[in-house]
Amino acid sequence: MKYPKILFPVSLLLASFCLSTAPLSAQQMGGSEAQQQKVSFQQQSMQTAVDFVDALNRQDLTKLSQYIDLNTIGTGIATRVLSKQQDINDFVSGFTQPQNQTKMVQNMFSSVFQDNFHAQFMRMLNEGGVERPLIRISYQDGGLEYLILYLSEQQKIVDTYMATSGKLMTDALTQATSLMINTDDSFLGRVLGSKKIDKDILESFNQIGSLRRSGNFEQAFQVLKSLPESLQKERVIIDLGVVLAQSISDEEYMKQLTLLADNFANDPSTQFLLIDYYVVKEDFQKVISSIYNVIERFGPDGHLYELAANVHHTMGKIDLSINASKKGINAEPDYEGNYWMLNYLYLESRDFAAVAANLSQIEQKLGYEFSRESLAQEEMFKEFIQSDEFDQWLKNKSDGA
Structure with missing residues (x-):
């Protein structure tokens, strides 16, 4: 029997400060001109998806990085976790450095590239009147992942939805970023007040990202488990633990899925990810x-x-x-x-x-x-x-x- 293969790469943020923004879409207008523009946007999006899938199957990091709108998503994440304009500007300036783009893409698809896989553009999905490309990633061992691309009018990726995460990648990465933000009164902090990056946590995430890219999953997992106890039950930490554990052993993988089920079983976003867990439990x-x-x-x-x-x-x-x-x-x-x-x-x-x-x-x-x-x-x-x-x-x- 074949079950889903995890792809969701939370740690891509953590090596290079990544994504978060509200998705952009084609304009919602009336009349025949609006309909023509909508059809044109849909056709362009289909072609973008086909080209993106080709680059993904060829593992062409340079080409893949050209589809990512770092400025938009960097601004989005900064405005959600920072309050001072200067801090936002500094964040975006560092976020949009060329070297960050390649690193982000490498982290984003490292799980895919380490397995025999095939990506395929499936269809356009209608989500609230907006057509978005659906991509299926099939693994040789029978695992699956589904990816929805959120495209701007300029055909740049400003967000993705992963079936195994059950949420927008930017939402998960914003949560991960918030774990590295300190205030005077709380480790996790609030969105208000004076903030600074927790250097120890950032260094841990950088280390996890580096170890993961080099295939040292067990070491990366140990670094993750060394994070403060207050973080261990955060959804973004559990999700990353599931990703790493799957490359370590079935036993460790099931331990992480059990942790996810114990804390988030009733969350609709976990249902696809927990299929393996329900199979083992014979539910x-x-x-x-x-x-x-x-x-x-x-x-x-x-x-x-x-x-x-x-x-x-x-x-x-x-x-x-x-x-x-x-x-x-x-x-x-x-x-x-x-x-x-x-x-x-x-x-x-x-x-x-x-x-x-x-x-x-x-x-x-x-x-x-x-x-x-x-x-x-x-x-x-x-x-x-x-x-x-x-x-x-x-x-x-x-x-x-």
């Missing part, structure tokens, strides 16, 4: 509910329907499993997983007529060619090739039916 109803919530949020998806089919099967609901596989094929006819899942389900049910029909479907849509000899090499087809349905299917193939 399959929560697993299946989370999957269909994601499908409702992002649209039909062959990978998610395959996951749903697996979970339905585990729950003993074969009809629902078959239905999910069929929906997956309709959603993505070129994705093979759901065809093979149907084969397994039909063979298990000894519905050999359905097996034959599905094999024909695989041949027609995916270009495979099956024979008695090729199927006999697979133990699961043993009963099928001894059936009347198989003989009729083979005859139909020979006759070109």
Whole structure:
């Protein structure tokens, strides 16, 4: 069974002071001219997403950095955590240095680049009348991540939404930044009053970022765990712990997911991230509910329907499993997983007529060619090739039916 792969990289802020801003969008106007501009913005956004995905798959940091609007997002984060204009100006000035841009992108996608992955532009999502690109990142081990790009009129990225975080990246990074802001009366501080950067915390985050980029996840995790106790249950710290723990061991990963569930299980933003946790706890109803919530949020998806089919099967609901596989094929006819899942389900049910029909479907849509000899090499087809349905299917193939 395949479950989500975490991508959310909270620490990208912490090595170079990163993102936070309100998303920008196409103007909301009336009349045919407004409609033309809206269509034009949508078409431009689709092309931006295609180009962005190409750069992501090629791991082209220079190209990826060209899509990031550092000035806008730097100003946004500064105005949310600082009150004095001079402090804001200083922050933005440092934030927009060229060397910060490359570092930020490297941190942002370091989790992606360390695995075999493939990014794909899926569709435009309508969010409150604004069309935004949805990108799916698929890992070789079956993990998934979903990314929504928030684009300005100039086709620059001013924010992203990650499914595993359940929130805008800028919101998470603003929270992380606030952990490094001191006031006289509180470590976490308030948005009002005189602020300064907590140098010890900043140094720890810089160290985590550096260790993470070099692949020293266990050391980075130990630095994270050495932060003050008052921070250990902050959502942004837990999220970063989950990211690091996944690259250490399954045991450590589950400990971090348990910590997340203990503190934020009822937060809607954690539902996608907690699918692994619910699987281990064998709470399959929560697993299946989370999957269909994601499908409702992002649209039909062959990978998610395959996951749903697996979970339905585990729950003993074969009809629902078959239905999910069929929906997956309709959603993505070129994705093979759901065809093979149907084969397994039909063979298990000894519905050999359905097996034959599905094999024909695989041949027609995916270009495979099956024979008695090729199927006999697979133990699961043993009963099928001894059936009347198989003989009729083979005859139909020979006759070109």
